[in-house]
Amino acid sequence: MIQHRQPDVNYLLGEGKISEVKEQVKRDRLDAVVFNRELSPRQVKALEDLFGDAEVWDRTQVILEIFRRRAHSREGKIQVELARLTYLYPRLYGLGGALSRLGGGIGTRGPGEPKLEVLRRTIRDRIHGLRKELAAVRETRALLRRRRQAEGIPSVSLVGYTNAGKSTLLNALSISGQKVAAEDRLFATLDPVSRRIRLPSGRFVLLTDTVGFIKEMPPKLKESFMATLEELAVADLLLHVVDLTSPRLDEQVAAVEETLGELGLWEKPVLKVYNKLDSFAGDPPVNGVVISALYRTNVDLLLERIEEILYPATEVVLLVPFDQLGKISRFRESLRLLKEEYLPDGVRVTVCGRPAELQKLMAHFENKTGDTI
Numbered sequence: 001m002i003q004h005r006q007p008d009v010n011y012l013l014g015e016g017k018i019s020e021v022k023e024q025v026k027r028d029r030l031d032a033v034v035f036n037r038e039l040s041p042r043q044v045k046a047l048e049d050l051f052g053d054a055e056v057w058d059r060t061q062v063i064l065e066i067f068r069r070r071a072h073s074r075e076g077k078i079q080v081e082l083a084r085l086t087y088l089y090p091r092l093y094g095l096g097g098a099l100s101r102l103g104g105g106i107g108t109r110g111p112g113e114p115k116l117e118v119l120r121r122t123i124r125d126r127i128h129g130l131r132k133e134l135a136a137v138r139e140t141r142a143l144l145r146r147r148r149q150a151e152g153i154p155s156v157s158l159v160g161y162t163n164a165g166k167s168t169l170l171n172a173l174s175i176s177g178q179k180v181a182a183e184d185r186l187f188a189t190l191d192p193v194s195r196r197i198r199l200p201s202g203r204f205v206l207l208t209d210t211v212g213f214i215k216e217m218p219p220k221l222k223e224s225f226m227a228t229l230e231e232l233a234v235a236d237l238l239l240h241v242v243d244l245t246s247p248r249l250d251e252q253v254a255a256v257e258e259t260l261g262e263l264g265l266w267e268k269p270v271l272k273v274y275n276k277l278d279s280f281a282g283d284p285p286v287n288g289v290v291i292s293a294l295y296r297t298n299v300d301l302l303l304e305r306i307e308e309i310l311y312p313a314t315e316v317v318l319l320v321p322f323d324q325l326g327k328i329s330r331f332r333e334s335l336r337l338l339k340e341e342y343l344p345d346g347v348r349v350t351v352c353g354r355p356a357e358l359q360k361l362m363a364h365f366e367n368k369t370g371d372t373i
Helices: 015-028 041-051 059-070 074-100 112-151 166-173 219-224 226-233 249-262 299-310 322-331 355-364
Strands: 032-035 055-058 155-160 193-198 204-209 237-243 270-275 315-320 335-343 346-353
Touching (some): 041 055, 059 074, 059 219, 074 112, 112 226, 155 249, 166 204, 237 249
Parallel strands (some): 155 237, 237 270
């Protein structure tokens, strides 16, 4: 049922519409009523009283249940449990009356209120513990990122609406034999997964898959999954994977762009990757790369575009002494050697790469080289 009106403070829907829902619940003996927006604790309590035995679920609760079923790693389970407890905590007040009916009588204080306070304290302590565990996870991730950055390997992250085909694309580009689960369902990926990919020049890039976005993503989920989403902040390039076959393509693109803006990632270079060409019959967009990750269609073109963005045509010419020539090899993964010219006092090399990596190279051979351009 759909109703366009200001939300009712008690039932979300208006009096007439909520009466229709109540009649249908009774007539069809429904087990649950699901609302496609977040309900306040007061609304949940009022609706449960109204519907009797039927459960009341809101949008956030449905998403949390899907996340709970998808979480397999320790990190994923921590993030999901933190999100669920943060969501549940303010909704505990409605249990006080039910718990107080467990004992006592007229003129006596029942055990309900103490039980409720014990439960609230237990949840508070658990939330505190989970946040400490997540802080440790974030520190570990930060350490791994610093190590990767020290190696000079660029980082690329996959972003997109849930079920757009990010995991399938990761499998298509990865040079390792390890495949990640790629299923046709919502939020199949909760934990970030990284794989090395090889660009046409032979250089390596680290590609990371992240949790899918949705329209109006609940703030509590973003807070809990910040350890995962931090991978986006340090990425050199974001690949925005778009489902070409989705009837709500524009809406999904807008939802992803809005989320990236909320995360402060507006300035990041973004390449749109339109996926599922094999199931698309219309005219493909021209503002990105159109591929089929499943059948690897245009994957080579995508790798070329990634290399063009990560490694702009910037060149440096260095005169390297013969006794220092072996040190050039440590930069071969991050820079492309275009030319070597042997001279009496050393080798003049022409290399191409990102400005940051070129600066490292020049700093390494400072006061040991001849010409630089």
